[in-house]
Structure formats: structure tokens, C-alpha cells
Ligand SMILES: [Fe+2]
């Protein structure tokens with residue numbers, strides 16, 4: 134169970150480490166200051182029907198109640214330790230998992246943890262204003278749940294920094310509260326976390342695409358030979374599942390509503406669809422193209438010696454490493470990567486160790502494709518002849534082998550001029566964003582009511598009815 138009697142709830146026996154406890158109690162007010170500044174706008178007095186973890190067991194999520202968000206029990210929860218756990222890959226394979234930071238990998242590990250930690254507050258900052266235009270109390274509660282849990286993910290990484298990295302860790306923990314998403318002078322570390330999330334379609338796309346990148350990164354770090362990082366990530370993954378649920382069902386409900394009105398009114402032309410106050414499928418496709426492509430960049434370069442080092446040294450594994458049937462060392466193995474040669478996309482084999490970013494990206498793409506086909510089913514069931522597609526992997530990329538090339542969603546290599554001519558057929562234009570935002574000018578705050586552009590969900594939270602008062606504004 135988690136000890137809630139302490140100022141910082143935890144299951145790591147914080148009370149026995151006075152120095153660490155004091156360091157974290159010092160960071161806590163700074164975190165709350167950041168939350169008041171950068172957390173959901175105007176929300177501090179709302180009572181929100183949130184779930185709070187009461188233990189780290191699978192059924193530990195049973196606690197639902199009204200909570201004011203600044204009083205959410207942010208804390209430090211690690212999956213229980215497995216005393217037998219060993220390194221499962223890389224040159225140290227077979228050795229007992231590390232309980233302390235190995236000196237030779239200290240700076241690499243610090244960078245891995247800081248980079249992961251930086252994404253957590255970033256997404257809260259990106260979503261700060263969305264509460265003001267929520268489509269229902271149900272959706273408002275969901276975004277708040279995501280936000281408090283991203284706050285807790287920040288806590289999870291900050292615990293590791295304070296506990297294992299001394300003064301360097303404390304400085305990095307402060308810097309995590311100082312950077313700001315989209316800031317020109319002091320931005321967040323990764324590109325996708327500096328993009329705005331200007332509306333609810335973007336929010337659902339973000340939680341479907343970018344939170345899922347979070348899942349895959351956490352899965353790779355859950356394999357880490359540094360056991361405290363592994364145990365931290367394992368618990369974070371239980372929270373991530375809900376974020377992706379919010380994204381997938383959110384987009385699905387938007388598609389469903391659009392299809393319903395298209396059928397009812399027998400219209401197909403995007404401008405006729407928009408006139409009904411819903412988002413046309415073409416615009417949904419453009420948002421999909423945008424969020425997919427910027428998220429693919431988060432996996433890094435196709436060929437990367439850093440990725441090889443992370444793996445070889447045992448810091449970051451592959452997706453489901455222990456379920457894979459090979460030597461887990463990969464010194465002999467090859468893996469295919471794509472690149473642009475002479476105006477064509479070609480594939481070549483490279484040492485598998487250097488292609489681990491690309492491999493994780495491909496695992497991610499498989500899962501994304503499944504989700505997109507579930508969205509497609511909603512369109513098919515309505516009998517509407519429209520296909521949602523994933524664009525080519527090289528489309529609109531800034532990092533890796535496709536950076537600097539101009540690839541169409543079909544995978545054709547174009548000139549910059551030709552690509553630019555079609556840009557806003559493929560990506561949302563300022564006008565598209567303006568249209569979507571015009572639908573979301575105010576919030577729908579009456580219990581049981583939903584904005585016109587989105588269908589209600591199948592069921593409420595924790596078996597509550599759809600007209601439950603998920604948020605009380607006071
Ligand atoms: Fe997170």
C-alpha cells in the first residue's frame with residue numbers, strides 16, 4: 134500500500150531517508166508553484182471526480198472521489214522490487230540488475246531520465262487552456278485526470294533525480310520546472326512537446342499518438358538494468374493506458390458524430406459537413422497526418438550510435454525485450470532502415486544495434502495502425518466511402534533519414550516546391566485550425582450535455598451515468 138500519512142505519499146519508505154525527504158519537500162512547493170502557473174487554467178477550486186492510486190497492485194486504482202487538483206496526492210510509487218531480477222540484454226546480460234547508478238553510465242542515465250521527465254510537465258503546459266472549451270463535463274474530467282497523472286510522472290522522474298544523482302539531480306529537477314513548452318528562450322527538450330495543442334481534436338490526437346510514444350519509451354525503459362528506473366516506469370505505464378483510451382475514444386466519438394450527421398443530412402462535401410457544425414473527415418485526416426509525423430520524430434534518428442550504447446550498456450531495452458526470441462545482445466544481427474537515394478525511398482540493412490530507434494518506431498507504428506483501423510470501422514459502419522490512412526513514414530519528418538526531404542503521404546519523393554503546393558491538402562491549414570476552434574468557443578458545462586461536434590461516450594467513468602457531475606466548478 135501507499136503511505137498517505139506522509140507529506141509526500143510514497144511506497145519507497147521515504148521517512149527513513151531524511152536527506153532525500155527534505156530535498157523533495159523543498160521541491161514540492163516549487164512544483165505546486167509551477168502547477169498554479171502552468172496547470173489547467175482557472176481550475177484550482179474545482180472539485181474533480183478523479184481516481185487516485187491507493188496501491189501499486191493491478192487493482193490499486195479503485196479510489197474515485199472529488200478532489201481539488203492542487204490537493205491531488207502526487208507521490209512516488211514504484212512497482213515492488215523483484216530481488217531476483219537480472220539484466221536481460223546487452224553486455225551485462227545475466228548480471229543482477231543494478232540497484233544503484235553504475236558510475237560509468239551516470240551521465241547517460243541522467244540524460245535519459247531528464248529527457249523522459251521533461252515531456253511530463255510539457256504536455257500539461259500544452260493543454261493548459263483546453264478546459265475553457267471542453268465538450269462536456271465527462272471530457273473535462275478526463276483531461277484533468279491526464280494532467281494530474283502527467284504531474285505525477287514528473288514526480289516519478291524527480292524522485293530518481295534526487296535519490297540517485299545528488300546535486301546534478303537537484304539542479305535538473307529545478308530545470309524541469311523552468312523550461313516551458315513552446316518558449317523561444319527555454320523550450321522543452323523534444324520537438325513535439327513544443328507544438329501547441331490548440332483544440333480538442335488536437336488533444337485527442339495528442340493523447341492517441343504522443344502519449345503512445347510515451348508508452349513505448351516507458352516500455353523500453355521498463356526493461357532497464359537500472360532497477361529503480363524499471364520499477365518506476367512499470368507503474369507509470371498503468372497510468373498511460375488511460376491517456377491513450379481518452380485519445381482513441383475522443384477521436385472515435387468525433388468521427389462517429391460527423392458520420393451520423395453526414396448520413397442524416399445526406400451530405401459528403403466537406404463544406405456541407407462543416408455547415409452542420411461538425412468536423413469533416415478530410416480535416417480529421419490532416420490532423421492525423423500532423424500528429425503522426427511529429428510523433429515519429431520523437432524516436433530519433435534511424436541509425437543512432439546513442440541508441441546502440443543505451444542498449445549495449447543495459448540502460449534501455451527493446452519493446453517487450455524479454456519476450457523476444459534472440460540473443461538479446463545483437464552484435465551480429467541486421468535490421469532494415471529506409472533512406473532516400475536518387476529521388477526514391479530505398480531500404481537497406483544496417484547493424485541492428487544502431488537501428489534500435491527505428492525498431493521501436495516500427496513497433497509503435499504497428500499499434501497505431503490497429504487504432505486507425507478501429508476508427509475506420511466507425512466510418513465503414515456508417516456506410517460512408519472514406520478511407521483514413523496513415524501517411525508514409527517519411528512524410529513531414531524533421532529528424533532521421535527523411536529530414537530535409539519532401540515526401541508525400543503516398544511516399545513519393547517531391548521537390549520542395551511541389552510539396553509546398555500540396556501542404557495544406559495534407560496538413561491542417563490556419564483556416565482549418567480556425568474552423569475547428571470556431572466549434573469550440575465555449576465550454577459545455579451542463580451534466581449530461583455534449584457539444585454538437587462529438588458523440589457521447591458509451592459509458593461514464595467508474596460506472597457513473599453520463600449525466601453525472603464529473604466536475605463541480607464552485
Ligand atoms: Fe506521462
Ligand SMILES: [Fe+2]
Nearest residue numbers: 344347373376
Ligand atoms: Fe501520458
